Amino acid sequence: MRRGAYRLAEEIKQIERDAGDAPLLEIRGVCKSFPGVKALENVDFTLKRGEIHSLMGENGAGKSTLIKILTGAYRRDTGQITIEGRRIDPHSPLEAQAIGISAVFQEVNLIPDLSIAENIYLGREPMAFGRIDWKRVHRGAEAAMRRLDLDIDVGQSVRSCSIAVQQLTAIARALDVDARVLVLDEPTSSLAAHEVEKLFAVMRKLRGEGFGIVFISHFLDQIYEISDRLTVLRNGKLVGVHAASDLPRLELISLMLGREISEVEETSAGETRKEEIKPFLKARGLSGGVVKKMDFEVRPGEVLGFAGLLGAGRTETAQMLFGIDRAASGTVEMDEEQVRTASPRRAIEKGIGFCPEDRRNAGIIPNLSVRENIVAALQARRGWLRRLSIKKQREISAEYIKMLSIATTDAEKPVAHLSGGNQQKVILARWLALQPRLLILDEPTRGIDVGAKAEIEKRIKELCGGGMSIIFISSELEEVVRDSHRVVVMREGSKIGELAGGDISLSSIIKLIAEKEV
């Protein structure tokens, strides 16, 4: 099987020499169904040599399915895929790689306990005298990482690295596998701005070398910055292929959402207020891990944004507040009374909820139903004796499925079967069901589509109207600016400033972050 693939790759190279301007990759009429869902219906897609082609669409539009078919993780039902006119049929990621298709996925797929170098070379280690040539592995890995302008110890385990470095490692691996088609599925969602720039530089370089790159991102700015063409999918169907320069942003959004443009226009944070209301939560000198002496206050009914670059300590602060990590020092006061949140359970008792950044590992309980996922925290707070009746659970879940328009046919479906955005909404529902006083949202919009994002932002505002307070952590500064009443700006574990009301703007935050770094 593998030899066949290898031979195929050889033949493809032959054709490559003969062929002129034929598309590098062509997908025609691909269909794929899952039980109860038509994930892809008759989808076409072409990728030229030396092109960065963005695949656009909401959650559930079929982007991930298409990618998985392309990389051999799924088998298509019908349709054909050709590389330079040659029909291919990858059965596994291994075969896809042999053909020249490499992918980096949204959720980083690496082996956490192996080193960066090992991860880059896993499965294709250079051999010398019948043994792995570790020197070459290390040198090669260092070179591959330097190609991404990253000069780090490639011997350290992936687990000990930040998500950004993990992501870059995955990209370095994909680039190094001799790919001709590179698929980047949400590669930038955990990268800081300068890291994104670095990645884009690499992508442009590769484009110049004749690679075809399939790019998926929910950052529209990035899409427009880097893409040559856009293919838009909606509900498993192809709705359009355009040159990026020909398609205005609003039109793109309307293609993706299938709604009237006016509906998705950005709304501003509105009037600022709450300055006079007394804070109910005060954190003083909170320290631990990377976090140093954090002071902040939360007032009822306000959105408190945490802004900062990756590694600024935003998530860590939130985790301390929620009792996941223990604070080395500092106090938290609620209603003038000192509270100790030694565990998430305690924090929940105090009326704090936390929507974690890592949805897959810390958010969803995959094989349990949507209903059970929604009521989990509520039930946990009630304890094991006071069980919610199934009827009550159904009511609650139905209420939130409706409120957050969670797309599921059935509340009894395992949550793992839902798309990422809908999973995120389920977790949001879990916390809303608790009606907490303070809800911490850590990257609630990461990796989800524009529509869901807009809905979540809208919901945040409504909740605050109802008196709930929110700590909002997001890598997208625009979101923070748009939604927060006050913003705590952090750098390297410390608070470096606080902005309120009309002072909140992109430039003011960036200025604060940049200020002392010079």
Add this chain to the structure above:
Amino acid sequence: MKTRKILAVMVLLLATAMCMSACSKKEKAGGKLVVGFSQVGAESSWRTAETESIRSEAEKRGIELKFSDAQQKQENQIKAIRSFIAQGVKAIVLAPVVETGWEPVLMEAKRAKIPVILVDRGVNVSDDTLYSTLIASDFVAEGRMAAEWMVKKLNGKGNIVELQGTPGAAPAIDRKKGFEEIIKKYPDMKVVKSQTGDFTRTKGKEVMQTFLSSAKAENVKIDAVYAHNDDMALGAIQAIEEAGLKPGTDIVIVSIDGVKDAFLAMIDGKLNATVECNPLLGPMAFDAVKAALGGETLPKKTVVKDSVFDQTNAKQTLPDRKY
């Protein structure tokens, strides 16, 4: 700070080891005769009776006994013997878990000039100078005796069910062999069912329950039960009683070992006979040790006299039973 803590733990460990050895060291100062005893384990009362016999005898004679429990594993016994040799014991008493596989390690003992006394089971070696003597019961003979008693009781006619010991265990194999040898001669006696009860009461009861149900369904009468040890017989008695039959009367039951509970069952009329297999080998074993160290040549095998007890003589024997 980190190193200090690790150090503390290590010291703790060291102390534990020291404590463990403290008592044995003191005794060694007395210059006693040191004998190693490698026992199979503690899988049955019979076995613990044997251990106790050897222990108390050693104490009585002022011998320091190095005891090692192999938990039914031959490799553990081999390791123990090697350790005994390394420790420099004067003699080794071995109750082998199986008959084969002893040649290499016994050779080592011989080279170290340590006499080895085998108890309760022989070993299969090509060179019989590897051990001094064997003090044991003859499992095959026990099977024969049980069969002979049963033949007499049933007048050479009847359906027998057999409760075997653990598959692969030497007593199970031999007791089956001996029993079959005799039964073969009587065409009217037949072993209709034979299953393993793993030498335990629970399994003995379960297997007997199944046999009884089968017999009822197939319309076969079970006349007798032959159990490879008393425990399985005691379990079978329970099963028979629960089925509304009278053990010992409706169904004849014969087993081997002769433990106290078996005697009690015989007095109650529930068990018909048991073939004694004497575990109290301590005195004989240490006599042999003494003789071997004194340079005497011992007979290669001393067979412990086994005898059959039945309901007629159970009562007067019971007060003497030590196990």
Add this chain to the structure above:
Amino acid sequence: MISKKHIPLAATLAVFALLYAAASVSFEGFFSVRVFTNLLNDNAFLGLAAIGMTFVILSGGIDLSVGAMIGFTSIFIATMIQRYHVNPIVAIVAALAIGSLLGASMGCLIAWFKLPPFLATLAGMFFARGMGLIISMESIPIKSGFFKAIETFGYNFYPVTTIVFLAVVLIALYVAHFTKFGRGVYAVGGSEDSAMLMGLPVSRIKIMVYTLSGFCSALAGIVYTIYTTSGNATAGTTLEMDAIAAVVIGGTLLTGGVGYVAGTVVGILILGTIQTMITFEGTLSSWWTRIAIGGLLLLFIFLQRFIQTRAQGATRK
């Protein structure tokens, strides 16, 4: 050149050294070449089984069939030689082939049909033990010149069983750290999904891991046969638990992906030392022996945990 990730391994080794030192101080005659050679010789077959087990556990699985494989192999070889007068070398090669085949079949069940390793190998354990008993319930002594020669060699030079064990340790170290297969095992144990998406032949690696374990336990059976010059279908009962304990004590995580072959070797030595200490002590009743083994296991696991968290704390800083 001890890198950060080798700290737990170094600590395990240090604990062994201390344990051994403590025993040497406490017991007369413990600190001798004889005791140390015995330690290797007596545990060679367990060590071989544990090395196969290390790979299985590293891949995130477990193999309960190793003990039964030892019993099967030993009775198989003995029957072949004694009853059918097969050349010993042929018998040994055949045993290795059968062991690998059985391992491979379990691997296929696990990789293709997604059976939990615990179950597939439990069935394998019943099967191997049962086949051994079918071949012969009675143990069989081997009276062959070949085995005699091995024994004499062992007496005059160095025990063959130890040589085989040490050779396999070296090969295993090479396989684990210097081959694609070895790294693949770590990857599959670390994250099966990722390994698949990274293009590793996950199914093939799994099948190979169980084949390797089958081979190792057959080899362990051969060493056991040499060790006792006999075949016994009940040999190696519950040995899988000892092997698992050795692997775990050696610092390999049962969840897979983390651990070292060298750690397993130290684990074997630690288990062996504990056992030797108990024999040297010589007054523990059966039950106290069990309780002592349980207690030492507990003590050791805590100690290891303590050292590991310390080490991790150090790396984090």
Add this chain to the structure above:
Amino acid sequence: MMARIKSSKLIWPLLALIVLLALNGFFTPGFFHIEIKSGRFYGHIIDIMNQAAPVMLLSLGMTLVIATGGVDLSVGAVMAISGAVMALLTGKSGVFMPAGLLLTLILCVIAGTWNGLLVSAFDIQPIVATLILMVAGRGIAQLLTQGQILTFHDSSFAFIGSGSFAGLPFSVTVVLVWLAVTAVLSRATAIGMFVESIGDNTKASRYAGISVNTVKLFVYAFSGLCAGMAGLLVASGVNAADSNNAGLYYELDAILAVIVGGTAMSGGRFSLIGSMIGALIIQTLTTSIRAQNVPVEFALVVKAIVALAVFLLQSDAFNKMFAGRKAGV
């Protein structure tokens, strides 16, 4: 819908049990023959229920433990401890029987809690944590009885394992009552959901405020209690406490029963009924081997093959392959 999902998971073990029984009906003469004598039923089917009782009790606790993603290897040893303690209390010290039962079971809960502490508070892998008690526990039981088999002389205690109730062995009643208790405990409270949630994703469960350690502690303690009851049942059945052999290898049967019953080893969704069916499958197999008079040496191989067949029947991958082939033809 819920019921449908559940039942579809139960279908394979149920089918396996039916096939096994049907085969027996065919090959074992009088397999379904049931006789009534002095108000009590007799027959293979009754034997199976009676003999499966200890493993069924064990598997109730084991189901919850496995559903949290753990495993409890110590149940066999706890069974031995339970019998030994009961024998000492009632036999040697003459404690009033019900009080003896209670004390014994409390002790077993403590033993289970010990496992739970190691697993939860000290975060030791379940196989290793329970291995410790598996090794040491039998030693403790032997220590208590000094390696002897202690005999009970209490007829009311004997009733538990040998008596009959409503024509069926009393052990069947014990199992049914305990199944009901466990079902109510896990499903009428939120424990069942917490257990499944922890088994499915421990981290997310902790973040949702479920006190993971308490739940784990509870399931191991509960497993200890179940093991204690099973130990008493076995001891009462033969009127003796045999520390050396009581419950030996029962842990494997209990684990098998749970897995055969459709609860995944990795944790998550569990089915108590499934585990009961699993235990019955195992016992039916053992009984049919005995009834068929399969030579002892073949019994293990037969067990291996049937077990494998059941595992494969349950394997989605196997079914898919089979279905695929059928469709292809």
